[in-house]
Amino acid sequence: MLFSDFMKVEFRQVKAGGSEFRFSVPAADLELEAEGLKFPEPIEVELTATKSGDEVIFQGAVSTLIEAECARCLELFEKQISSKLQFVIQFLDVGGPEDTGDDDFVVLPKTTADYDISERVREAIILELPFKPLCELNCRGLCPMCGGNLNETDCGCTQDKTDERWDTLRQLFGD
Numbered sequence: 001m002l003f004s005d006f007m008k009v010e011f012r013q014v015k016a017g018g019s020e021f022r023f024s025v026p027a028a029d030l031e032l033e034a035e036g037l038k039f040p041e042p043i044e045v046e047l048t049a050t051k052s053g054d055e056v057i058f059q060g061a062v063s064t065l066i067e068a069e070c071a072r073c074l075e076l077f078e079k080q081i082s083s084k085l086q087f088v089i090q091f092l093d094v095g096g097p098e099d100t101g102d103d104d105f106v107v108l109p110k111t112t113a114d115y116d117i118s119e120r121v122r123e124a125i126i127l128e129l130p131f132k133p134l135c136e137l138n139c140r141g142l143c144p145m146c147g148g149n150l151n152e153t154d155c156g157c158t159q160d161k162t163d164e165r166w167d168t169l170r171q172l173f174g175d
C-alpha cells in the first residue's frame with residue numbers, strides 16, 4: 001500500500017531530548033473503510049520521537065471518532081477510539097530496509113532522510129475498530145416479535161411463541 005507524503009517524519013527534525021509531531025488526516029487518505037462504519041472526524045496523531053545513538057524511539061497515540069450502527073438495536077452511535085503507537089527505528093550501514101520480523105523494530109540505512117508512519121497509523125486504527133459494534137454493553141436489541149427497540153420501551157410481546165415444527169418432538173419428551 002502506498003500513501004502520499006502527508007505523514008512523514010523527517011529525521012533531521014528529531015532532537016536527542018525529543019521532538020513532538022502532530023498529524024491530522026482524513027480517514028479516506030488512509031484508506032480506512034469498513035462496512036457500517038463512518039469516520040466523521042479526522043485521525044489525530046500525537047507522536048514523540050527521541051534520538052538515542054543510532055536509534056529513534058517513537059511513542060504516541062492515535063485517536064478518532066467513529067460512527068457505527070449497533071449490531072443489536074441498529075441505532076447509530078458515536079464512539080471515540082484510541083490506540084498507542086510505539087516503535088523503534090535503528091540506523092545501520094545496510095543497503096536497504098531490513099525485515100527484522102518484529103513489527104515494533106525497523107532497520108533503515110543511515111542515509112534515510114524520513115519515515116512514513118501512515119501504515120502504522122492505519123494498522124493502529126484498524127486494530128481498535130469493534131468487530132461487533134454495540135451502542136452500550138447492555139444493549140437489549142430489538143424485539144424478535146414486533147421489531148421494537150427494547151432499550152426504549154418494553155413492547156409487551158409474548159416471547160413464548162415457538163416454532164410449530166418442533167411440537168411433535170416436544171410432545172415426545174414433554175414440555
